Amino acid sequence: MSAGRRTVLVTGASTGIGHATAKHLGASGFDVRAGVRKPADAERLEREPGVTPVTIDVTDTDSIAAAAATLPDELYGLVNNAGVAVNAPVEYVPLDELRRQLEVNLVGQVAVTQAVLGRVRAAQGRVLFVTSVGGRIALPLFAPYAASKFGLEAVADAMRRETRDQGIEVIVIQPGGTATPIWDRGAATADAMRAEMPPEAGQRYGRMMEILQEEAVKAAKGKAGAVPPEYVAKKIGRALTAEKPKIRYPSRDARVAIGLQRLLGDRAFDWIVARPVLSYG
Template sequence: MAAPHKNELVVVSGASTGIGAATAHALASIGYHVLAGVRTSGEADAIRAEGIEPVTLDITVPAHIEALAQRIADDPERRALRALVNNAGIEVNAPVEVLPLELWREQFEVNLFGHIAVIQKLLPFLRRSRGRIVNISSVGGVAALPIFGAYAGTKFALEAASDSLRREVRAQGVQVVVVQPGGVKTEMAARSGDVSLELAGGMSAEHQRLYGDLVRSTVASNAAFLERAVPAAKAGAKIAKVVTAARPRTRYTLGMDAAFTVPLARVLPGRLLDAVFTSSHRSRRDASAR
């Protein structure tokens, strides 16, 4: 395959595994030079490949973001930054009353403020190239399931920030696109259930009475659903198409569940949507128990 984009850079944060790694490989396969954000030397060795250059990037560490900007500015081939894919994220799910505030803050630091920090530092490069920002949100940025309050809150906030940013930089030639994945088979998704059960195990007796069954049934429901979820490679391929689309839409869903849930959340009254989620959740839980 020819490499028509070999003189352009793309940054992908959270590229060690899952959607980020798949996106990095998909973009490299069509000729981009991908600066793939990872946090450890082991992750760097795993992702390094032709067209993929690992860079140390914890998006909550200002020095890492500064070094990334310097790497782009000092690119030996003077390549332009074509796109920034903000994919890094963490997910810790528990009832609103139960989840410690430090875990609320940690998720907002990574899933929102870290992305804003990267955008602020790299936007001048994208302005020069008339490039593109692709923010990886979630179906949870439109509809929040029980125990997903903190994670969904970060994604709702990212959706709002993306709308404002898109309207601010449109006249500057920079495009802002949101991708809303539903269930995707990733290590983060697979771990989230175990983390929820571990947190639930530490709840007080009263909280166990109030929320124990809800947490366990939600984790079981999600585990059953993930068996049929979109593979990470397919998600990465779609995001690569979003990066390269000539006339991108402002938003893309990813997966059948997102394609169903996002429009539903926009038109149904809140109480009816509650009933839909409760019914769907119960049926998945019962199916997983059989």
């Protein structure tokens, strides 16, 4: 199936996977509406062939409605990609930060989907949810992020079953380790939260936080096995153009990790996941 100037909305297109996806789809012949929050990000994307920036804040219903009003009556694809990462121990994560995590990564995706689903239905198109290996595996300190991605997996599964007779394809993209700025920003947020935690938090979780933060920074820089965002963008392109798309498109490391957890069972997998951070200090 060719792009054929079909229109696709990509949220979270300022950086990372969303930015790479907007560029890749635009170069492939799609009419891409790239969702951004800042004028500077819009200016960068305006130079890309086939890409039109659209200002949208997925946590603001008025912003979503205004963005939806700029779209054509038939929208072939929606790529729900906007996201943030909040990482902290469950015991100490600030509830406002937890709410922000869920508002952006989960509630915001549903809000955008609700706003444009009629247009997708008119085009007999596709809705893609960019989840994560973290939507199937919850790592230590990643409870807020994993909760949002587990929730998004559930939304996608339910919606796929709800719309199966409406000509709409609902597809999950499951990246594993990907080199994007979300991890740098997440590390900065974690630093700020850590400064507000009581002394005993450092005694209980300090070394764990340091180690996982180091790994997150490595991932953002393309180290520790992280793939470039263009790798995920190509999977999104395949999901939009395949005659019979798959339900899920996992990255290679996501497929391995999810399969390993299923094979080993929870207790053995807990030991494997926790050991690198508990064996220090």
